[in-house]
Amino acid sequence: MxxxxxxxxxxxxxxxxxxxxxxxxxxxxxxxxxxxxLLYAWSTVxxxxxxxxxxxxxxxxxxxxxxxxxxxxxxxxxxxxxxxAGIRHGNISTSWLAINLSSGIPTVASILVYHEAVxxxxxxxxxxxxxxxxxxxxxxxxxxxxxxxxxxxxxxxxCEKEPQ
Amino acid sequence: MNRDARLWMKLMLIxxxxxxxxxxxxxxxxxxxxxxxxxxxxxxxxxGGLFFALLALFGGSFRVNRKEVxxxxxxxxASFCGQAFTGLALSHNxxxxxxxxxxxxxxxxxxxxxxxxxxxxxxxxYGIAGLTLGIIALVTLSAA
Numbered sequence: 001m002x003x004x005x006x007x008x009x010x011x012x013x014x015x016x017x018x019x020x021x022x023x024x025x026x027x028x029x030x031x032x033x034x035x036x037x038l039l040y041a042w043s044t045v046x047x048x049x050x051x052x053x054x055x056x057x058x059x060x061x062x063x064x065x066x067x068x069x070x071x072x073x074x075x076x077x078x079x080x081x082x083x084x085a086g087i088r089h090g091n092i093s094t095s096w097l098a099i100n101l102s103s104g105i106p107t108v109a110s111i112l113v114y115h116e117a118v119x120x121x122x123x124x125x126x127x128x129x130x131x132x133x134x135x136x137x138x139x140x141x142x143x144x145x146x147x148x149x150x151x152x153x154x155x156x157x158x159c160e161k162e163p164q
Numbered sequence: 165m166n167r168d169a170r171l172w173m174k175l176m177l178i179x180x181x182x183x184x185x186x187x188x189x190x191x192x193x194x195x196x197x198x199x200x201x202x203x204x205x206x207x208x209x210x211x212g213g214l215f216f217a218l219l220a221l222f223g224g225s226f227r228v229n230r231k232e233v234x235x236x237x238x239x240x241x242a243s244f245c246g247q248a249f250t251g252l253a254l255s256h257n258x259x260x261x262x263x264x265x266x267x268x269x270x271x272x273x274x275x276x277x278x279x280x281x282x283x284x285x286x287x288x289x290y291g292i293a294g295l296t297l298g299i300i301a302l303v304t305l306s307a308a
Contacts, residue, residue, distance in 0.1 A: 003256055004256030004257055011245075011246050011263070011267045012267045012274070015268075016275055018239055019278070021238050023279060025239070033220045033221045037217040038233055038236020039240045040213040041217075041236070044210040046241070050203070051204065051207055057204065059204055061204035068196070069207075072209060073186070073209035074213060076187075077214070077216040077220075078182040080179075080213075081217070082182065083176075083183075086171075086176050089169070089172035090176070091286075092285065093279035095179075100268055100298070102181070102182075102183040109184075129305075136176075139288045140173065141169055142288055143169070144168075
């Protein structure tokens with residue numbers, strides 16, 4: 001068997017573990033800002049070690065590389081912070097989907113900025129992404145309405161039981 | 165716990181746009197013929213993220229507890245391993261149209277299953293339809 005397929009499965013399990021850890025951090029009451037900072041601190045250390053120890057490279061790079069990297073890194077950090085804060089108000093199953101669906105954004109940006117061709121398959125996937133986000137919103141809103149209705153019924157029952 | 169659907173949607177839209185823009189830098193890098201600096205780019209990319217994360221952390225209490233340190237380390241390792249293993253798979257001649265749909269679509273399926281089975285999350289019929297369409301969309305997009 002090609003070891004590449006084992007690496008693919010290891011990659012799949014690693015990304016899945018990341019999603020589960022996001023939920024676990026919320027269940028354990030960890031603060032989103034602390035989780036975001038520590039995730040990035042450790043990732044910076046890992047990327048530095050790989051670059052220097054394994055690839056034998058050094059951090060020196062042209063200024064343009066640094067100035068492209070920093071704002072896009074900040075953008076990704078904002079995303080992780082919003083995801084971790086959002087899990088408090090929703091499910092990991094749907095929140096993880098929302099953040100993964102964002103892989104449609106670079107496709108749209110490439111079309112708009114670099115005038116890349118839009119194949120029928122890409123266009124179909126982008127329409128599905130919008131539809132999927134809409135369905136997640138409908139599902140979350142319905143859950144909220146059901147919860148509010150259940151609370152209202154519980155309040156009425158509570159008032160009825162109280163002695164006059 | 166106070167769960168607010170509107171706030172969730174707002175945060176998810178921020179995460180959706182910001183997370184989508186994050187990897188676009190790699191495209192800018194390759195368009196400017198700087199792809200050879202990818203390891204340095206990733207290091208500064210994480211450093212930029214860390215800079216913002218520390219600013220956000222300084223906004224509140226700077227103290228972190230053991231749980232946060234341990235989970236942050238596991239998450240950093242999982243994120244890094246996910247990218248490294250996908251890179252290794254590609255370098256061992258696994259075609260991108262197999263590696264990317266499997267890692268993105270597969271992780272979505274596993275995380276959704278874990279959410280429902282391990283954390284007892286309730287997902288309604290619209291949510292299940294959204295999840296199914298989302299997995300199909302990601303598999304289609306990464307195989308395109």
